[in-house]
Amino acid sequence: MASSFSPEKARVPPAIELPVPPVSKFKIGLCQLSVTADKERNIAHARLAIEEAAEKGAKLVLLPEIWNSPYSNDSFPVYAEDIDAGTDSSPSTAMLSEVARSLKITIVGGSIPERCGDKLYNTCCVFGTDGKLKAKHRKIHLFDINIPGKIVFEESKTLTAGETPTVVDTDVGRIGIGICYDICFQELAMLYAARGAHLLCYPGAFNMTTGPLHWELLQRASAVDNQLYVATCSPARDAGSGYVAWGHSTLVGPFGEVLATTEHDEATIISEIDYSLLELRRTNLPLQKQRRGDLYSLVDVQRLNSQ
Numbered sequence: 625m626a627s628s629f630s631p632e633k634a635r636v637p638p639a640i641e642l643p644v645p646p647v648s649k650f651k652i653g654l655c656q657l658s659v660t661a662d663k664e665r666n667i668a669h670a671r672l673a674i675e676e677a678a679e680k681g682a683k684l685v686l687l688p689e690i691w692n693s694p695y696s697n698d699s700f701p702v703y704a705e706d707i708d709a710g711t712d713s714s715p716s717t718a719m720l721s722e723v724a725r726s727l728k729i730t731i732v733g734g735s736i737p738e739r740c741g742d743k744l745y746n747t748c749c750v751f752g753t754d755g756k757l758k759a760k761h762r763k764i765h766l767f768d769i770n771i772p773g774k775i776v777f778e779e780s781k782t783l784t785a786g787e788t789p790t791v792v793d794t795d796v797g798r799i800g801i802g803i804c805y806d807i808c809f810q811e812l813a814m815l816y817a818a819r820g821a822h823l824l825c826y827p828g829a830f831n832m833t834t835g836p837l838h839w840e841l842l843q844r845a846s847a848v849d850n851q852l853y854v855a856t857c858s859p860a861r862d863a864g865s866g867y868v869a870w871g872h873s874t875l876v877g878p879f880g881e882v883l884a885t886t887e888h889d890e891a892t893i894i895s896e897i898d899y900s901l902l903e904l905r906r907t908n909l910p911l912q913k914q915r916r917g918d919l920y921s922l923v924d925v926q927r928l929n930s931q
Protein backbone atom coordinates (compact mmCIF):
# COMPACT_ATOMS: atom_id res chain seq x y z
CA MET A 625 0.00 0.00 0.00
CA ALA A 626 1.41 3.43 -0.90
CA SER A 627 2.15 5.68 2.06
CA SER A 628 -0.12 8.70 2.37
CA PHE A 629 2.72 10.77 3.80
CA SER A 630 3.00 14.26 2.41
CA PRO A 631 5.39 17.03 3.45
CA GLU A 632 2.48 19.41 4.14
CA LYS A 633 1.24 17.05 6.85
CA ALA A 634 4.71 16.77 8.33
CA ARG A 635 3.86 18.41 11.61
CA VAL A 636 4.51 15.77 14.21
CA PRO A 637 2.45 15.55 17.36
CA PRO A 638 4.52 16.34 20.46
CA ALA A 639 6.60 13.52 21.88
CA ILE A 640 4.74 11.23 24.24
CA GLU A 641 5.47 11.95 27.93
CA LEU A 642 7.76 9.34 29.41
CA PRO A 643 5.31 6.78 30.82
CA VAL A 644 5.73 5.74 34.46
CA PRO A 645 7.51 2.39 34.23
CA PRO A 646 5.97 -0.57 36.06
CA VAL A 647 9.26 -1.07 37.90
CA SER A 648 11.99 1.43 38.78
CA LYS A 649 15.01 -0.79 39.36
CA PHE A 650 15.72 -4.26 38.03
CA LYS A 651 18.52 -6.44 36.75
CA ILE A 652 19.08 -7.15 33.07
CA GLY A 653 21.02 -10.15 31.76
CA LEU A 654 22.88 -10.03 28.44
CA CYS A 655 23.74 -13.55 27.27
CA GLN A 656 26.68 -13.39 24.86
CA LEU A 657 26.29 -16.95 23.57
CA SER A 658 28.58 -19.18 21.56
CA VAL A 659 26.69 -20.31 18.46
CA THR A 660 27.38 -23.52 16.53
CA ALA A 661 25.98 -25.32 13.49
CA ASP A 662 24.01 -27.61 15.82
CA LYS A 663 20.60 -26.00 16.30
CA GLU A 664 19.44 -28.32 19.08
CA ARG A 665 22.60 -27.60 21.03
CA ASN A 666 22.15 -23.83 20.47
CA ILE A 667 18.62 -23.97 21.87
CA ALA A 668 19.61 -26.02 24.92
CA HIS A 669 22.64 -23.78 25.45
CA ALA A 670 20.59 -20.59 25.27
CA ARG A 671 18.14 -22.04 27.76
CA LEU A 672 20.92 -22.73 30.27
CA ALA A 673 22.28 -19.21 29.88
CA ILE A 674 18.83 -17.67 30.41
CA GLU A 675 18.34 -19.82 33.52
CA GLU A 676 21.74 -18.75 34.84
CA ALA A 677 20.89 -15.06 34.27
CA ALA A 678 17.52 -15.47 36.02
CA GLU A 679 19.21 -17.25 38.95
CA LYS A 680 21.45 -14.19 39.30
CA GLY A 681 18.37 -11.99 39.54
CA ALA A 682 17.78 -10.86 35.93
CA LYS A 683 14.14 -9.90 35.29
CA LEU A 684 14.90 -9.12 31.64
CA VAL A 685 17.14 -11.27 29.49
CA LEU A 686 18.49 -10.27 26.08
CA LEU A 687 19.93 -12.76 23.56
CA PRO A 688 22.16 -12.16 20.50
CA GLU A 689 21.27 -11.70 16.85
CA ILE A 690 20.89 -15.10 15.06
CA TRP A 691 21.63 -17.30 18.06
CA ASN A 692 20.15 -20.58 16.76
CA SER A 693 22.05 -20.66 13.46
CA PRO A 694 25.36 -19.66 11.92
CA TYR A 695 25.18 -16.10 10.56
CA SER A 696 25.26 -16.78 6.81
CA ASN A 697 23.01 -16.54 3.80
CA ASP A 698 23.48 -20.28 3.24
CA SER A 699 22.24 -21.06 6.75
CA PHE A 700 19.24 -18.69 7.03
CA PRO A 701 16.88 -20.80 4.83
CA VAL A 702 18.00 -24.04 6.51
CA TYR A 703 17.57 -22.88 10.12
CA ALA A 704 14.50 -20.68 9.57
CA GLU A 705 11.39 -21.37 11.65
CA ASP A 706 7.74 -20.52 11.07
CA ILE A 707 7.07 -18.58 14.25
CA ASP A 708 3.36 -18.00 13.61
CA ALA A 709 2.58 -21.67 12.91
CA GLY A 710 2.76 -22.80 16.55
CA THR A 711 5.33 -24.24 18.87
CA ASP A 712 6.07 -27.41 16.87
CA SER A 713 7.26 -25.39 13.90
CA SER A 714 9.45 -23.09 16.01
CA PRO A 715 11.45 -24.96 18.64
CA SER A 716 13.55 -21.87 19.33
CA THR A 717 10.66 -19.59 20.25
CA ALA A 718 8.84 -22.45 22.01
CA MET A 719 11.84 -22.68 24.35
CA LEU A 720 11.85 -18.90 24.92
CA SER A 721 8.15 -18.86 25.71
CA GLU A 722 8.42 -21.80 28.09
CA VAL A 723 11.41 -20.44 29.98
CA ALA A 724 9.92 -16.92 30.22
CA ARG A 725 6.74 -18.39 31.72
CA SER A 726 8.43 -20.81 34.12
CA LEU A 727 10.96 -18.24 35.40
CA LYS A 728 8.48 -15.32 35.23
CA ILE A 729 10.92 -13.11 33.34
CA THR A 730 10.73 -10.97 30.21
CA ILE A 731 12.84 -12.19 27.30
CA VAL A 732 13.95 -10.14 24.32
CA GLY A 733 14.83 -13.23 22.36
CA GLY A 734 17.71 -12.04 20.19
CA SER A 735 16.87 -12.98 16.64
CA ILE A 736 16.40 -16.07 14.52
CA PRO A 737 15.78 -16.58 10.82
CA GLU A 738 12.00 -16.58 10.36
CA ARG A 739 10.11 -18.21 7.48
CA CYS A 740 6.76 -16.69 6.55
CA GLY A 741 5.30 -18.04 3.31
CA ASP A 742 8.04 -17.75 0.71
CA LYS A 743 9.89 -15.00 2.60
CA LEU A 744 12.63 -15.06 5.20
CA TYR A 745 13.16 -12.42 7.88
CA ASN A 746 15.67 -11.73 10.65
CA THR A 747 13.23 -11.65 13.56
CA CYS A 748 13.28 -10.82 17.27
CA CYS A 749 10.48 -12.17 19.50
CA VAL A 750 9.67 -10.63 22.87
CA PHE A 751 8.05 -12.85 25.50
CA GLY A 752 6.29 -11.62 28.63
CA THR A 753 6.39 -13.17 32.09
CA ASP A 754 3.32 -15.26 31.19
CA GLY A 755 5.21 -16.80 28.26
CA LYS A 756 3.05 -15.02 25.69
CA LEU A 757 4.56 -13.49 22.56
CA LYS A 758 4.26 -9.74 23.11
CA ALA A 759 6.01 -8.47 19.98
CA LYS A 760 7.83 -9.57 16.89
CA HIS A 761 10.36 -7.24 15.25
CA ARG A 762 11.61 -8.02 11.76
CA LYS A 763 14.95 -6.32 11.03
CA ILE A 764 14.05 -3.16 9.16
CA HIS A 765 17.45 -2.32 7.69
CA LEU A 766 19.12 -5.26 6.01
CA PHE A 767 22.88 -5.53 6.40
CA ASP A 768 24.19 -4.99 2.88
CA ILE A 769 27.78 -3.85 3.13
CA ASN A 770 30.81 -3.79 0.84
CA ILE A 771 34.16 -2.76 2.30
CA PRO A 772 36.64 -4.20 -0.21
CA GLY A 773 39.28 -6.41 1.35
CA LYS A 774 37.47 -6.33 4.70
CA ILE A 775 33.85 -7.44 4.60
CA VAL A 776 31.17 -8.05 2.04
CA PHE A 777 27.76 -9.22 3.23
CA GLU A 778 24.36 -9.00 1.60
CA GLU A 779 21.49 -10.03 3.83
CA SER A 780 19.12 -8.99 1.06
CA LYS A 781 20.26 -12.01 -0.98
CA THR A 782 18.05 -14.18 1.24
CA LEU A 783 16.14 -11.93 3.65
CA THR A 784 13.28 -9.48 3.30
CA ALA A 785 13.24 -6.28 5.36
CA GLY A 786 10.60 -5.75 8.03
CA GLU A 787 8.23 -2.81 7.63
CA THR A 788 7.38 -1.88 11.20
CA PRO A 789 9.24 -0.22 14.06
CA THR A 790 8.54 -2.09 17.30
CA VAL A 791 7.85 -0.62 20.72
CA VAL A 792 6.53 -2.99 23.36
CA ASP A 793 5.21 -2.47 26.88
CA THR A 794 6.55 -5.10 29.26
CA ASP A 795 6.78 -5.72 33.01
CA VAL A 796 10.20 -4.05 32.86
CA GLY A 797 9.23 -0.93 30.94
CA ARG A 798 8.59 0.25 27.42
CA ILE A 799 11.19 -1.23 25.08
CA GLY A 800 12.09 -0.24 21.52
CA ILE A 801 13.54 -3.09 19.48
CA GLY A 802 16.13 -2.98 16.70
CA ILE A 803 18.35 -5.66 15.23
CA CYS A 804 22.05 -4.95 14.65
CA TYR A 805 22.30 -2.75 11.52
CA ASP A 806 19.05 -1.05 12.66
CA ILE A 807 21.25 0.72 15.24
CA CYS A 808 23.01 2.66 12.46
CA PHE A 809 19.80 4.59 11.74
CA GLN A 810 19.48 7.12 14.53
CA GLU A 811 16.01 8.18 13.37
CA LEU A 812 14.71 4.82 14.58
CA ALA A 813 16.07 5.42 18.09
CA MET A 814 14.62 8.95 18.03
CA LEU A 815 11.27 7.54 16.98
CA TYR A 816 11.31 5.07 19.88
CA ALA A 817 12.22 7.86 22.29
CA ALA A 818 9.37 9.97 20.90
CA ARG A 819 7.05 7.02 21.54
CA GLY A 820 8.12 6.94 25.20
CA ALA A 821 10.62 4.07 25.29
CA HIS A 822 12.65 3.66 28.49
CA LEU A 823 15.09 1.19 26.99
CA LEU A 824 16.28 0.19 23.52
CA CYS A 825 17.35 -3.41 22.97
CA TYR A 826 19.51 -4.33 20.00
CA PRO A 827 20.50 -7.95 19.46
CA GLY A 828 23.48 -7.54 17.12
CA ALA A 829 26.45 -9.23 15.52
CA PHE A 830 28.74 -6.44 14.42
CA ASN A 831 31.75 -7.49 12.35
CA MET A 832 35.47 -7.08 12.96
CA THR A 833 35.72 -3.94 10.79
CA THR A 834 32.77 -1.85 11.93
CA GLY A 835 32.68 -3.36 15.43
CA PRO A 836 35.77 -1.70 16.92
CA LEU A 837 34.82 1.72 15.51
CA HIS A 838 31.06 1.88 15.50
CA TRP A 839 29.48 -0.58 17.96
CA GLU A 840 29.99 1.26 21.25
CA LEU A 841 29.86 4.68 19.60
CA LEU A 842 26.40 4.05 18.16
CA GLN A 843 25.05 2.69 21.44
CA ARG A 844 26.36 5.60 23.46
CA ALA A 845 25.14 8.12 20.89
CA SER A 846 21.64 6.60 20.94
CA ALA A 847 21.59 6.61 24.74
CA VAL A 848 22.86 10.15 25.24
CA ASP A 849 20.88 11.73 22.39
CA ASN A 850 17.64 10.13 23.49
CA GLN A 851 18.30 10.01 27.26
CA LEU A 852 17.37 6.39 27.74
CA TYR A 853 19.02 3.01 28.34
CA VAL A 854 20.52 1.02 25.47
CA ALA A 855 21.31 -2.69 25.75
CA THR A 856 23.06 -4.77 23.10
CA CYS A 857 23.83 -8.46 22.87
CA SER A 858 26.19 -10.16 20.40
CA PRO A 859 27.13 -13.77 19.80
CA ALA A 860 30.54 -14.73 21.24
CA ARG A 861 33.38 -14.61 18.73
CA ASP A 862 34.28 -17.76 16.81
CA ALA A 863 37.43 -16.95 14.84
CA GLY A 864 36.92 -20.09 12.74
CA SER A 865 33.42 -19.27 11.52
CA GLY A 866 32.48 -17.68 8.18
CA TYR A 867 31.28 -14.52 9.95
CA VAL A 868 33.38 -13.36 12.88
CA ALA A 869 31.41 -11.35 15.43
CA TRP A 870 32.90 -8.47 17.40
CA GLY A 871 31.21 -9.45 20.68
CA HIS A 872 31.27 -6.70 23.35
CA SER A 873 27.66 -6.92 24.51
CA THR A 874 27.01 -3.77 26.52
CA LEU A 875 24.58 -1.81 28.68
CA VAL A 876 24.68 1.99 28.37
CA GLY A 877 22.90 4.43 30.70
CA PRO A 878 20.99 7.63 29.81
CA PHE A 879 24.08 9.84 30.27
CA GLY A 880 25.98 7.83 27.67
CA GLU A 881 27.86 5.93 30.37
CA VAL A 882 28.92 2.31 29.77
CA LEU A 883 27.46 0.48 32.77
CA ALA A 884 28.61 -3.01 31.88
CA THR A 885 30.41 -4.64 29.00
CA THR A 886 32.53 -7.63 28.08
CA GLU A 887 35.15 -8.71 25.56
CA HIS A 888 34.49 -11.32 22.86
CA ASP A 889 34.27 -14.62 24.75
CA GLU A 890 31.07 -16.23 25.88
CA ALA A 891 29.72 -14.40 28.94
CA THR A 892 26.58 -13.47 30.80
CA ILE A 893 26.51 -9.87 31.94
CA ILE A 894 24.23 -8.94 34.81
CA SER A 895 23.72 -5.24 35.42
CA GLU A 896 21.20 -2.91 37.00
CA ILE A 897 18.79 -0.56 35.26
CA ASP A 898 17.43 2.33 37.34
CA TYR A 899 14.70 4.22 35.52
CA SER A 900 14.73 7.07 38.05
CA LEU A 901 17.89 8.20 36.25
CA LEU A 902 15.89 8.91 33.11
CA GLU A 903 14.02 11.75 34.82
CA LEU A 904 17.20 12.96 36.52
CA ARG A 905 19.14 13.19 33.25
CA ARG A 906 16.21 14.79 31.46
CA THR A 907 16.09 17.42 34.21
CA ASN A 908 19.86 17.96 34.16
CA LEU A 909 19.87 18.33 30.39
CA PRO A 910 16.36 19.28 29.19
CA LEU A 911 17.01 18.38 25.55
CA GLN A 912 13.34 17.64 24.95
CA LYS A 913 12.31 21.20 25.81
CA GLN A 914 15.27 22.79 24.06
CA ARG A 915 14.77 21.00 20.76
CA ARG A 916 14.11 23.48 17.89
CA GLY A 917 10.96 21.98 16.43
CA ASP A 918 10.54 25.20 14.46
CA LEU A 919 13.71 24.39 12.52
CA TYR A 920 13.72 20.60 12.23
CA SER A 921 11.65 17.65 13.30
CA LEU A 922 11.37 13.89 13.18
CA VAL A 923 8.37 12.63 11.25
CA ASP A 924 6.64 9.55 12.61
CA VAL A 925 5.06 8.42 9.36
CA GLN A 926 3.05 5.64 11.02
CA ARG A 927 1.55 7.98 13.59
CA LEU A 928 0.72 10.52 10.89
CA ASN A 929 -0.90 7.93 8.69
CA SER A 930 -2.99 6.52 11.53
CA GLN A 931 -4.52 9.93 12.35
Ligand SMILES: NC(=O)CC(=O)C(=O)O
Pocket residue numbers: 689766767803804805806828829830831834835
Ligand atom coordinates in the same frame (compact mmCIF):
# COMPACT_ATOMS: atom_id res chain seq x y z
N1 LIG B 1 24.49 -8.14 11.40
C1 LIG B 1 24.63 -6.86 11.16
O1 LIG B 1 23.65 -6.17 10.87
C2 LIG B 1 26.03 -6.35 11.27
C3 LIG B 1 26.31 -4.89 11.25
O2 LIG B 1 25.45 -4.02 11.26
C4 LIG B 1 27.74 -4.51 11.27
O3 LIG B 1 28.05 -3.30 11.09
O4 LIG B 1 28.58 -5.38 11.45
